[in-house]
Amino acid sequence: MAANFVSSILARAAAQPQQTLLAWPAAAGPARTYTGHDLAQRVAGYRQALAGQGVRPGQRVLLLLPVGFELICALLAVLAQGGAAVLPPAGVSAGGLLRLVRRGRVAVAIGPRPLRGPLGWLVRGLGPKWLAASRLPAGPFPLQPPQLVPPGQAALISHSSGSTGPPKQVVRSHQVLLAQHAVLKQIFPPRAGQRDFPLFPNVLLHNLSAGIASVLPALSWADLPGLDPARLVRQLAAEQVHTLTGNVFYFQRLLPALRAWPGGFPAVAGLGVGGSPVPERLLRDLQQVFAGAAVHAIYGSSEAEPIAVRQFTAGAPADPRGGYRVGPVQPSLACRLLPCGELLLPGPLRAAVGEITVRGPHVATAAADGWLRTGDFGYFDAAGELWLTGRQGNAALHQGVQHYQLEHVLQHLPGIGRVAARAAVGGFVVYFEGPATEAAIRQVLAAQFPPGLVTAIHRRPRLPVDQRHHSKIRYDQLR
Missing domain, CATH: 3.40.50.980 (Rossmann fold)
Structure with missing residues (x-):
């Protein structure tokens, strides 16, 4: 039976557009709040950009955004598009990232800004396309239901803490994420x-x-x-x-x-x-x-x-x-x-x-x-x-x-x-x-x-x- 972990998240965001879902601290002053409408629109923007890069269900997308609202929206968009979001290990080096790209079959990498210089040439030479979050249009965007995928398909690929050696890759499927949510x-x-x-x-x-x-x-x-x-x-x-x-x-x-x-x-x-x-x-x-x-x-x-x-x-x-x-x-x-x-x-x-x-x-x-x-x-x-x-x-x-x-x-x-x-x-x-x-x-x-x-x-x-x-x-x- 087909499923997608983000279905309930996006359905809730669309049904309650004015509800505050996230409050993210600012460097100074009050926290920036994000509503269901904000979340749904930004996810839709990332989905449009991913579709423009030809991302298909099952493909891996490396997320190189700092922890924040943009990272959350990009992750949800990758899952909604049917892809698998890849998060690098904590404290990973530039060499470690390049090895992750080469061995991880990454189709697209998302970063905060356009990639320039020698690192940009090297990343592009390894195959993945580059998507800069700062270049995404502001919208508005039409909202689309998430792509239905097999429950066992990879959704989120993260890494262990590495306390007993190099961090190990952890692949969570849509059904594992759904089951984890149910337990919590x-x-x-x-x-x-x-x-x-x-x-x-x-x-x-x-x-x-x-x-x-x-x-x-x-x-x-x-x-x-x-x-x-x-x-x-x-x-x-x-x-x-x-x-x-x-x-x-x-x-x-x-x-x-x-x-x-x-x-x-x-x-x-x-x-x-x-x-x-x-x-x-x-x-x-x-x-x-x-x-x-x-x-x-x-x-x-x-x-x-x-x-x-x-x-x-x-x-x-x-x-x-x-x-x-x-x-x-x-x-x-x-x-x-x-x-x-x-x-x-x-x-x-x-x-x-x-x-x-x-x-x-x-x-x-x-x-x-x-x-x-x-x-x-x-x-x-x-x-x-x-x-x-x-x-x-x-x-x-x-x-x-x-x-x-x-x-x-x-x-x-x-x-x-x-x-x-x-x-x-x-x-x-x-x-x-x-x-x-x-x-x-x-x-x-x-x-x-x-x-x-x-x-x-x-x-x-x-x-x-x-x-x-x-x-x-x-x-x-x-x-």
Whole structure:
């Protein structure tokens, strides 16, 4: 049966032309708002330009626009035209882009301005046509229904965070995007007049599908570490946001400014933290700041978002020695572990640990049997909830312990910033940021883990992290 993920988005935009769907921050002054009419017209303009370039269903279009309204409209237009939108990896180099063009069968590339100079000659020499967003006419344009395509046809091609090596290409079909939207709608039902503050692109697409207004954070997606916490907190309060999402790095940077804001945030009803394992301490701190909100830890991967969601309960915190508790696996997914050993847990208890694999409607995988190997390791507790204990490339057990267990415990020690435990011969080597002392670290470890588990401890000015979330440790780069 033919389908197109953007059908509901464009139908809603046409039916409610005056509804504000997006509020994008300006460099100064109030945010620029975009209505359903604005969205539908700009998408129609991009579709006309794509048709003029001969883009046919199934062809790939590389999007080289900065994160903003133009990127969203271009992406929706590519999907509506039946094409597959290709997003480059975070922090990709010029050479990486050229390799992506050459190997990715890109028919058209869309950038902000006309392409000139040696790079322009090289890109054109590799085959794709170039479409400059600044050259699109203003309209008005006739609105056309989206091109119907097979549900399994590629719609969105993005890349993983690259925390265990080079970023992997992730191909989401129309049916995967539709299924992901359905799962998010079930877990987090939309509310009338809802205003969301999304950091994750998949949440923004979900909001457009559900008719939820998205207030975009005032930051540069190309430079997340450069965010201004005070500005973001002022924006969060002024815009009367009801829900928000973000990664661990983002919320840890915001916490001091959130705590200092007078009057709190009574409008906020819910928030979600994901992108990497979420420390119990961060969930507790966010619950204190947003006292009236439901605080969730969200676990997923680039290919399967979400896999599990857990609502934090202040009266029943998870023991960090057990790893990261992420909650029950979504009912629409099948989940199994590929066993690799036995864990020693608080109690002392023992549990079979293995690589987490999932299969289901919102899982993007090229495997013939439909199973996705996530590269994450964990176990199920007696209540059937999933815990994370390790990551591919660093999953070796020592004395029944994996590295996430050590890291999660140490994240609760004052004076510790980022921390990593890398499996080595005979035990773990710990790396950390912050003013904590080696003696304090060894005292905590001795009280909670078997003796001799950690062979060395090193302080570093900065630990290597992924370029997208700035939250996942690059264990292969630890020195």
